[in-house]
Amino acid sequence: xxxxxxxxxxxxxxxxxxxxxxxxxxxxxxxxxxxxxxxxxxxxxxxxxxxxxxxxxxxxxxxxxxxxxxxxxxxxxxxxxxxxxxxxxxxxxxxxxxxxxxxxxxxxxxxxxxxx
Amino acid sequence: xxxxxxxxxxxxxxxxxxxxxxxxxxxxxxxxxxxxxxxxxxxxxxxxxxxxxxxxxxxxxxxxxxxxxxxxxxxxxxxxxxxxxxxxxxxxxxxxxxxxxxxxxxxxxxxxxxxxx
Numbered sequence: 001x002x003x004x005x006x007x008x009x010x011x012x013x014x015x016x017x018x019x020x021x022x023x024x025x026x027x028x029x030x031x032x033x034x035x036x037x038x039x040x041x042x043x044x045x046x047x048x049x050x051x052x053x054x055x056x057x058x059x060x061x062x063x064x065x066x067x068x069x070x071x072x073x074x075x076x077x078x079x080x081x082x083x084x085x086x087x088x089x090x091x092x093x094x095x096x097x098x099x100x101x102x103x104x105x106x107x108x109x110x111x112x113x114x115x116x
Numbered sequence: 117x118x119x120x121x122x123x124x125x126x127x128x129x130x131x132x133x134x135x136x137x138x139x140x141x142x143x144x145x146x147x148x149x150x151x152x153x154x155x156x157x158x159x160x161x162x163x164x165x166x167x168x169x170x171x172x173x174x175x176x177x178x179x180x181x182x183x184x185x186x187x188x189x190x191x192x193x194x195x196x197x198x199x200x201x202x203x204x205x206x207x208x209x210x211x212x213x214x215x216x217x218x219x220x221x222x223x224x225x226x227x228x229x230x231x232x233x
Binding site: 006009034036043044046049090092102103104105106107108109 | 147149151156157158159160161164166172174175206210212221222224225226227
């Protein structure tokens with residue numbers, strides 16, 4: 001069965017530190033990959049997405065993610081975090097291509113706390 | 117944002133009672149989803165729909181049923197609520213294909229907070 005794992009459950013950083021959040025998925029076929037962010041008291045919003053092409057994807061607010069097919073990974077990065085990046089981050093996977101079933105699965109989330 | 121409305125937004129009920137949550141969308145999106153969000157578990161898929169009257173189970177479907185009789189409405193029913201179903205429930209929609217490519221972006225409702233005593 002398709003699954004998504006986020007290994008960092010709670011990350012605490014100081015402002016200007018670099019960020020990398022891990023995401024691994026289990027599905028072996030074509031996938032579409034996403035990172036969503038949930039700020040306190042709000043619903044999820046899309047940070048970035050990968051469908052095909054360049055495996056390095058740039059998103060909003062200076063975030064980027066790299067798709068490494070051989071490692072089934074889609075890690076999220078940001079060179080320098082800000083206090084306003086404090087939020088919960090979710091990786092998500094959907095089967096892509098002609099076998100797209102529509103089932104979109106989330107990882108368990110990573111809480112990022114940025115200290116000013 | 118897509119027009120997604122969840123009702124009720126807050127509900128307190130007792131164990132054993134039936135509960136129905138409604139998700140209404142105005143975007144004509146093909147796919148609709150029900151997730152529950154719990155601390156430490158992220159968002160877990162309960163059921164989803166890939167068209168009118170077409171639904172499938174997600175990761176945590178036990179104790180839940182859904183129905184989609186028209187494009188704009190997706191109902192989640194707890195036949196007999198239990199305390200373990202206390203959670204925040206999010207509805208989401210997704211357009212599906214656009215220009216021949218799969219669109220993955222989900223649009224979320226505001227959430228429904230359910231407390232089962």
